[in-house]
């Protein structure tokens with residue numbers, strides 16, 4: 001059995017053709033920095049950070065709409081902490097809160113159930129942002145609200161699916177040689193969708209966990225596949241990811257949501273990537289948001305499509321820093337620009 | 346935002362339960378998984394999204410075995 005030492009040796013001394021590997025998920029980007037992985041591998045292997053931070057791809061129009069709701073009498077908006085500092089067209093949730101908007105931070109959407117029961121006079125609007133990992137949690141929330149007869153909960157949805165987005169990225173950024181897949185979305189979706197992508201685009205797709213070791217092994221796997229002309233899906237996170245994913249979660253997604261194009265901040269609209277509440281659950285729907293492209297000088301889109309690294313953006317670290325972000329990728333804790341900035345030397 | 350952490354199911358009450366993360370015990374929704382007390386689950390945003398198959402140490406060993414397998418096929 002090959003040891004980690006041998007893998008490290010092989011990755012460090014790799015001198016084949018230059019390779020670009022995209023780690024799709026923000027949690028992987030953070031783990032790559034934490035473990036200093038870029039320094040452990042050959043300069044011929046470039047790791048690019050993909051669009052896998054749901055906060056970064058949430059539009060300014062969405063934040064604006066959520067803030068407007070938080071300023072509406074008898075409305076309270078509940079959001080995960082990492083959304084608080086993301087700016088809409090004028091304000092972030094934190095700023096709006098200082099202005100009197102009713103924004104509360106949650107750790108789990110289920111907190112809304114107790115609040116809604118305790119305060120029937122209020123409507124609790126959940127800033128329902130996230131990918132395949134998070135969307136089923138909102139589906140469970142709806143199930144429980146319906147079972148318990150709770151009516152004063154609404155979702156302002158900006159739920160997205162990453163697998164069709166990867167299909168699109170593979171198509172428009174053909175220079176990416178392989179993909180480290182987002183492990184926690186794969187827990188839900190399963191690996192089949194990724195095997196299809198591997199086949200269709202003839203690129204290796206490797207699902208892996210979040211420890212440094214997992215990531216190194218995934219990179220090694222991709223490099224070996226490329227060297228031997230393979231393009232397969234490999235699942236190195238079998239502890240939690242199965243071929244068919246979580247069937248229960250997928251069934252709930254189908255029950256509550258319709259699939260339609262979604263708007264990705266910095267990128268634009270991508271077909272088949274949005275999850276919107278079905279007509280029959282309209283009473284839980286806080287409305288649809290129409291988004292348009294903003295701040296053309298921010299290069300978040302090119303960063304997320306693997307065309308440039310954050311430090312290649314002319315505003316990186318100068319006009320754009322975490323305290324004065326120009327794009328969502330700099331704001332979010334899992335945004336590529338923010339992670340690069342915090343770890344720059 | 347998509348972080349998920351493993352914890353051990355210590356109590357089940359229909360489709361909800363208590364999961365321990367070291368010394369912290371939290372109420373978790375179990376509606377997406379089929380679990381027994383003692384199982385390890387992967388938890389995201391207050392919801393168990395999958396049952397973990399092996400414990401961590403075993404998993405790292407299995408990782409190399411899997412790699413071996415996938416690279417040889």
Ligand code: SF4
Pocket residue numbers: 297298299300301303310313314315316317320321325326327328329330331337
């Ligand atoms: S550094 Fe700032 S302006 Fe440049 S791409 Fe990143 S978020 Fe956008």
